[in-house]
Amino acid sequence: MTNNAAARILRHGSGRFPEKTALVFRNRVTSYADLTRNAHAFAALLQARGIKPSDRIALLLPDSPAFVTAFLGALLLGAVPVPIGMAIRDEDKTFILNDSGAKLLVTDDSSGPAHDMDRIRCDLDISLDQAPPDPRHAPYEPSPDDRASLLYTSGSTGRPKGVPHTHADFLVPAATLGPATLGDVSSDILLSASKLSFSYGLMAQLCLGLSGGATIILHPEPPDAKLLPELILRRRPTVFFAVPAVYDMLLRTLDTHTDLSFMRACISSGEALPGPLHEAWRQRTGLDITELLGSTETLTSFMATQPGRDTPGTLGRPVAGFEIRTVDTNGNEAGGETHGRLQVRGPGIARTYWNRPEQSTATMLANGWLETGDLCIRKNGELVLVGRTDDLFRSGGQWVAPRQVEECLARHPAIQECAVALCHVRGMAYPCAFVVLSGSQQPPSSGELIRFAKKRLPRHMCPVQIVFTNALPRTATGKIQRHKLKV
Numbered sequence: 001m002t003n004n005a006a007a008r009i010l011r012h013g014s015g016r017f018p019e020k021t022a023l024v025f026r027n028r029v030t031s032y033a034d035l036t037r038n039a040h041a042f043a044a045l046l047q048a049r050g051i052k053p054s055d056r057i058a059l060l061l062p063d064s065p066a067f068v069t070a071f072l073g074a075l076l077l078g079a080v081p082v083p084i085g086m087a088i089r090d091e092d093k094t095f096i097l098n099d100s101g102a103k104l105l106v107t108d109d110s111s112g113p114a115h116d117m118d119r120i121r122c123d124l125d126i127s128l129d130q131a132p133p134d135p136r137h138a139p140y141e142p143s144p145d146d147r148a149s150l151l152y153t154s155g156s157t158g159r160p161k162g163v164p165h166t167h168a169d170f171l172v173p174a175a176t177l178g179p180a181t182l183g184d185v186s187s188d189i190l191l192s193a194s195k196l197s198f199s200y201g202l203m204a205q206l207c208l209g210l211s212g213g214a215t216i217i218l219h220p221e222p223p224d225a226k227l228l229p230e231l232i233l234r235r236r237p238t239v240f241f242a243v244p245a246v247y248d249m250l251l252r253t254l255d256t257h258t259d260l261s262f263m264r265a266c267i268s269s270g271e272a273l274p275g276p277l278h279e280a281w282r283q284r285t286g287l288d289i290t291e292l293l294g295s296t297e298t299l300t301s302f303m304a305t306q307p308g309r310d311t312p313g314t315l316g317r318p319v320a321g322f323e324i325r326t327v328d329t330n331g332n333e334a335g336g337e338t339h340g341r342l343q344v345r346g347p348g349i350a351r352t353y354w355n356r357p358e359q360s361t362a363t364m365l366a367n368g369w370l371e372t373g374d375l376c377i378r379k380n381g382e383l384v385l386v387g388r389t390d391d392l393f394r395s396g397g398q399w400v401a402p403r404q405v406e407e408c409l410a411r412h413p414a415i416q417e418c419a420v421a422l423c424h425v426r427g428m429a430y431p432c433a434f435v436v437l438s439g440s441q442q443p444p445s446s447g448e449l450i451r452f453a454k455k456r457l458p459r460h461m462c463p464v465q466i467v468f469t470n471a472l473p474r475t476a477t478g479k480i481q482r483h484k485l486k487v
Contacts, residue, residue, distance in 0.1 A: 003141060003142055003167055003168065004075065004076065005168075005171060006076045006139065009206060009207070009211040010036045010039065010072065012211055012213050013032035013210060016186075017032065017213065018036075019031050020032055023065050024215060025124070025218045030065050032213075035065075035068065038069045038126055039069050040073070042070055043073040043074070043076040046073060046077050046104070047077055049104065054080060055103045055104070056082050056100045057074045057081050057103070058084055058097055058102035058104065059074075059081050059082065059084060059197070060084045061106065061124070062086050063220050064108075064124035065218065066108060066122050067083075067196050067197075067218075068196070068210075071196070072206075075139075075149070077140055078146065080147045080148065082102055082149070082152070083196065083198075083202070085195060086220075088476045096162075097117070100162060103117070104117070104118050104120065107120075107121060108121065124220060142166070144168065145166065146166060147165070147166060148166050148169065151163045152296070162355065162356075163199075164351075165299050168347075170207055170299070171207075171211075172321075172348030173208050173299070173301075176320055176347065177292070178208050178211075180304055180319050180320060181265070181267070181304050182239065185209060186212055187214075188209075188214040188215070188239045189215045189235065190205065190208075190209040190238070190241070191231070191235060191237035191240050192205050193242035194477065195476075195477075198477050200243075200270055203301070204267070207300070217235045223249075225249055226253075228246070228250065229254055229258075233258070238262060239264065239265045242267070242268060243268065243478040244270070244271060244273045244277060245417075246478065247266075247277060248416075248417065260285045266288065267289070267292060268291050269291070269293065269301060272313075273291045274313060274407055275311070275407070276407070278313065279312060288308070289312075290304060293374070295373075298346075298350075299348050299349075302319050302346055303319065303324065304317070304319055305317075313407075314379075315383045315384065318344075322345065323346060324343065324345075325369075326341065326343070326376050327341050328340055337378060337379060340377070341371065341372075341373075342374040342376045342383075343365070343370060343372060346368075350370075373389050373390065374387075375388065386401040387401035387402055391403070394429060395430050395460050398458075400460065402419065404457075405420040405462075406420050409433055409453060412449060413440075414443060415435055415449075416438040418434060418436065420432065420433050420482070421482045431462065432466075433449070433465070434472060434485050435449065435466055435467065435468055436469060436472060446465070449463075450462065467487060
């Protein structure tokens with residue numbers, strides 16, 4: 001059996017039911033047989049352009065048959081695809097092109113970023129007129145250390161970091177997370193609001209969906225309040241992946257009587273899912289949300305909740321094959337209700353960052369442990385995420401975890417969403433809350449919201465200032481960028 005990730009991902013669908021629809025894009029469908037042929041043709045095209053195993057290939061493409069074909073085709077050849085998010089800043093696109101050392105850019109835009117490099121331009125439906133005839137060839141057989149792809153983090157607090165993953169890493173989600181959360185997906189229609197250029201969307205659509213024989217709905221546009229509800233009701237996906245902000249947006253835009261009973265699984269990841277949001281979704285739709293915890297460094301999700309067993313707002317349990325621990329500032333196991341940094345060990349975890357030796361040492365620890373950057377606490381035996389370690393700040397000599405303040409304020413009926421960051425008053429550090437109002441009732445005053453928090457939070461965690469805003473700054477993946485919040 002080959003160890004090539006693309007060959008393994010394609011084998012299930014093309015081998016068992018080749019004429020089944022693999023991809024739905026606008027009004028076009030692509031069968032598993034056609035997808036396999038196209039991927040091999042793209043591998044041959046890359047080879048004809050002088051690309052060799054281990055060469056990096058940048059993909060600046062929206063979610064489309066072109067992206068899937070180019071990604072799998074590069075893997076079949078042994079080249080290393082480098083997805084670049086369409087929605088990220090131009091300066092970050094240029095940074096990734098330079099940092100990755102990509103030899104070729106695959107794009108649907110003939111101009112693309114200003115970069116002097118060879119490129120292949122393809123339409124989103126994928127036209128392979130340039131490919132050599134009879135392109136089918138044996139997939140590249142990787143060694144255990146051969147890179148399969150170079151994925152970049154979303155850069156929520158700085159420059160994106162490159163994360164190399166091997167071919168074996170891409171096979172982990174179907175072997176671990178899939179059985180734990182979804183089971184057999186061969187009869188499913190899968191829709192992901194998160195894009196293929198980010199690890200969550202890539203894992204959901206390729207590693208879980210295509211490798212399991214599902215039908216994948218591809219949409220190149222951002223998941224906005226108009227397009228996504230229409231797409232859901234038209235395509236009727238049975239499995240839906242999104243970040244918490246998208247679930248919140250759907251609650252605000254879907255008609256109160258909308259029937260989503262065709263969905264059998266709703267999945268959330270990307271950042272913590274607030275308990276009140278989960279409860280609101282369940283009350284509106286009758287559906288539970290399975291929350292996953294993973295990262296670009298792990299590629300797969302290593303923790304998952306089980307609806308009906310785990311309390312909404314908690315992280316659930318480790319997926320089979322993974323170990324977790326929480327450690328204090330001294331590196332000792334955090335006991336009781338002590339805050340601790342979450343660390344994970346298991347299959348498919350990246351061993352290093354690309355060109356970042358110091359950050360690799362700080363994150364990829366001895367004996368296979370990974371520093372996730374998440375800060376957790378145990379409550380009633382369940383693990384609760386309280387924030388990111390790089391979001392913490394001190395106020396009154398005590399640590400403030402912004403997420404805990406945000407969850408408190410989010411319970412006020414007039415608040416749609418909020419984020420908490422550090423501000424200074426007369427040189428002293430205090431929490432400040434940036435609030436987006438729902439607009440559904442008489443707007444509250446700053447004083448009312450501060451009093452609301454004081455009744456529910458320790459004094460050092462109560463915001464001293466409320467800033468009303470129309471929107472919160474977010475990354476292309478939907479994560480709040482707290483470092484951009486300024487008073």
